[in-house]
Amino acid sequence: MNKPDAMLLARDKFASLMRMKNAGIPVPNTALVEDPFEVMRLVEKWGEVVIKPVVGSLGLGSVKVSDPDIAFRVAKAILSVNQPVYVQKYVRKPDRDIRVIVIGNKVLGSIYRISKSGWKTNIAQGAMAQILVPDAELEEISLKSVEVLGLDYAGIDIIEDMDEGGYKIIEVNAAPLWNGFMSATNINPAKYIVEYLIEKIRR
Known part of the structure; x- marks a missing residue:
């Protein structure tokens, strides 16, 4: 459902990060x-x-x-x-990062991805998923990043900066995996993506 040009932009980590930085979204140097x-x-x-x-x-x-x-x-x-x-x-962070799933103009949910060892917090690298209730700032920067990149849905990877405080977006995934998200939240994003697609068609 995501437009090809938006997916290509999100896939280019540097170009998408610069687009977000220019829009005032916090990202690492x-x-x-x-x-x-x-x-x-x-x-x-x-x-x-x-x-x-x-x-x-x-x-x-x-x-x-x-x-x-x-x-x-x-x-x-x-x-x-x-x-x-x-x-x-490198931004010093707790032994975790945050994955937020956005569909349309709504945050579907979010999780902590907690590293068992080392600094990588990808589920594919063995991290554990734990449900997180997002605060207003987390929701705001997640929704803004999806809007700036022109995506209909995405998985946003965010870290908590232990030195400067606040959040920083590491990257936005235009075709996110969600096994960890589903296991922690019991929410299947596919259902909501289809519902949003049908709503767009009806418009």
Whole structure:
């Protein structure tokens, strides 16, 4: 149901994050570079970074780096296959992140994704799902991000910034998996997506 151009925008992590940042939505400091020395400088400036694929999912291929020399080698490997290097300042957070499911102009529900070990909080990486009642700020930035990207439904990944406070959106998924969401909330998003599609057709 999501429009192809909106899905392509959401799939490009950097482009979608910049669109949200320009709309005043809180996101981590992020850069897209093609010079491994620039990656080293970003690590020196930010202290700890996450290097991840520009297009990817399930947390696969994402690495956390604090050593400029290791960052240089990771960047060289990515550049060797003609891909730009997506670098994001690591935001210190609890052992969890938040997934919010939005359909139309409503928040269907949200969950914590709690890491059993390490820093990755993807369900596919072994994180546990726990139901969360979203507060007004969480709902507001989730709805705004979906509107800014032109999506009909999405899964928004959000972290709690332990240093600066508040929330930051990490990425918006235009074709989210929801096994963890269903297990924690007993809500099947597919039903509500179909209902919203029928409502759009009737309009």
